[in-house]
Amino acid sequence: MTALAGAVPRMMRPTLAQSYPRSGFPLEVSTPLGQGRVNQLGGVFINGRPLPNHIRHKIVEMAHHGIRPCVISRQLRVSHGCVSKILCRYQETGSIRPGAIGGSKPKQVTTPDVEKKIEEYKRDNPGMFSWEIRDKLLKDGICDRNNVPSVSSISRIMRSKFGGKGEDDDDEDEIEKKRAGGERTEGQTQH
DNA sequence: GACGTTACGGTTGAG
DNA sequence: GCCTCAACCGTAACG
Numbered sequence: 001m002t003a004l005a006g007a008v009p010r011m012m013r014p015t016l017a018q019s020y021p022r023s024g025f026p027l028e029v030s031t032p033l034g035q036g037r038v039n040q041l042g043g044v045f046i047n048g049r050p051l052p053n054h055i056r057h058k059i060v061e062m063a064h065h066g067i068r069p070c071v072i073s074r075q076l077r078v079s080h081g082c083v084s085k086i087l088c089r090y091q092e093t094g095s096i097r098p099g100a101i102g103g104s105k106p107k108q109v110t111t112p113d114v115e116k117k118i119e120e121y122k123r124d125n126p127g128m129f130s131w132e133i134r135d136k137l138l139k140d141g142i143c144d145r146n147n148v149p150s151v152s153s154i155s156r157i158m159r160s161k162f163g164g165k166g167e168d169d170d171d172e173d174e175i176e177k178k179r180a181g182g183e184r185t186e187g188q189t190q191h
Numbered sequence: 192g193a194c195g196t197t198a199c200g201g202t203t204g205a206g
Numbered sequence: 207g208c209c210t211c212a213a214c215c216g217t218a219a220c221g
Contacts, residue, residue, distance in 0.1 A: 039217060048202035048215055070193050079217050084195065101214045102203030153206070 043077025050098035051078060051086075059086050060096050114149060117142050118157055130154040 036044045045051065055076055062072045069087060073080040090096055114137065121133050128136075130151045137143045149157070 037217090045216060046202090047200070047217080050215055068193075073193095080194065081196080081218075082216050085216080088195090099214055100204090103205040103213070149206095 039077065039079060041074065041077040041079065045078075050101070051082065053096075056086055056096045056098075059083055060090050063087050063090075114142060115157055118154060122158055130158065133158075 037047055038044055050056075055078065058076060059072055059078065062075070063069065067075075069083045070080060072078075073083045076083075086096065117137060117140070118133055121128055121136055133154050134148055134151055137148055143149070
């Protein structure tokens with residue numbers, strides 16, 4: 001992360017494809033969650049996806065009990081780099097949850113201020129269209145032509161704020177369930 | 192042997 | 207509705 005682009009690589013290592021005997025990873029297992037892979041410790045993981053919440057929870061819990069990271073790594077079959085990362089983050093933020101994956105860098109148009117204003121407009125006039133809100137943001141001087149959010153951004157914000165689902169209580173278990181359900185259906189459609 | 196760090200391929204989602 | 211791209215993920219390996 002802190003590696004500079006032009007810096008001389010400190011270590012030359014084989015590519016992952018070379019490290020793993022076949023198809024980039026050692027083993028592929030079919031799990032209800034889709035593309036599961038098996039790491040060197042025999043643990044199942046999904047490349048690019050966060051570890052399940054209960055595993056993350058367990059890592060923190062075991063660390064709390066004074067169990068050493070290497071033992072946690074072996075017991076839960078999670079790479080020690082991952083254990084170290086999760087514990088580090090937990091110490092810094094107090095949260096075991098993964099960061100927000102995906103999304104573009106905010107273009108500084110949908111600032112909390114703007115979001116608040118959009119909410120306000122929508123509350124005042126629920127029938128208001130996105131383009132009208134956009135217009136009003138300009139008119140009220142909240143944004144100018146350069147930083148006004150796009151119509152699709154506005155409708156996205158409105159969907160998240162007024163979409164009908166209780167967006168605020170993003171309970172971890174709910175997220176887990178949603179994810180598992182979504183991925184299961186995905187798998188089913190493929191299967 | 193334990194642990195911090197980094198390169199890598201992969202996934203995700205806002206714009 | 208599709209594409210792009212930056213941010214994050216976990217693993218493996220180095221030091």
